[in-house]
Amino acid sequence: MKVAVGSDHAGFPLKPIVVDELQSIGVEVTDKGTYSLDRVDFPDFAALVGRAIQNGEVDRGILICGSGVGVCIAANKMHGIRASVTHDTYSAHQGVEHDGMNVMCLGSRIIGEEVARELVRSFIGAEFQAEDRFINRVNKIAALEAER
Numbered sequence: 001m002k003v004a005v006g007s008d009h010a011g012f013p014l015k016p017i018v019v020d021e022l023q024s025i026g027v028e029v030t031d032k033g034t035y036s037l038d039r040v041d042f043p044d045f046a047a048l049v050g051r052a053i054q055n056g057e058v059d060r061g062i063l064i065c066g067s068g069v070g071v072c073i074a075a076n077k078m079h080g081i082r083a084s085v086t087h088d089t090y091s092a093h094q095g096v097e098h099d100g101m102n103v104m105c106l107g108s109r110i111i112g113e114e115v116a117r118e119l120v121r122s123f124i125g126a127e128f129q130a131e132d133r134f135i136n137r138v139n140k141i142a143a144l145e146a147e148r
Contacts, residue, residue, distance in 0.1 A: 004052040004061045006032035006045035011064030014108035014116055018062055021120040030058055046074035050081045053102055061103040068107035075103050079145060087111050089122040096126035100138040
């Protein structure tokens, strides 16, 4: 599996921990920045991760900002991106299994290192359950996305 990781300045301190956990479980990581604590705008990094998914460069993404909310809002504006703030392990796997979530959003000011590691493992270990009811729901989400 390939995963793109991106953060703004507030998420930057948690990003190396997320990258380390991904690599420790054999995931190929594409780091989309930021690379320092210098102030940056989170939509720029949500776009980089989202485009990597859209282009087939990676399978999933992880975005990190202070709360997880900003990157989640920005990512969900992109076609084909289904992002959610996930600060508990149930949501981290269930979002993939039932809702086709392809981007996990984390708040570095909300969760700590060990919780982040557990969330990464739950997110990566989950697979979409291609049952009719879940496929139908994801198709309805796609139809909403297609509306203008």
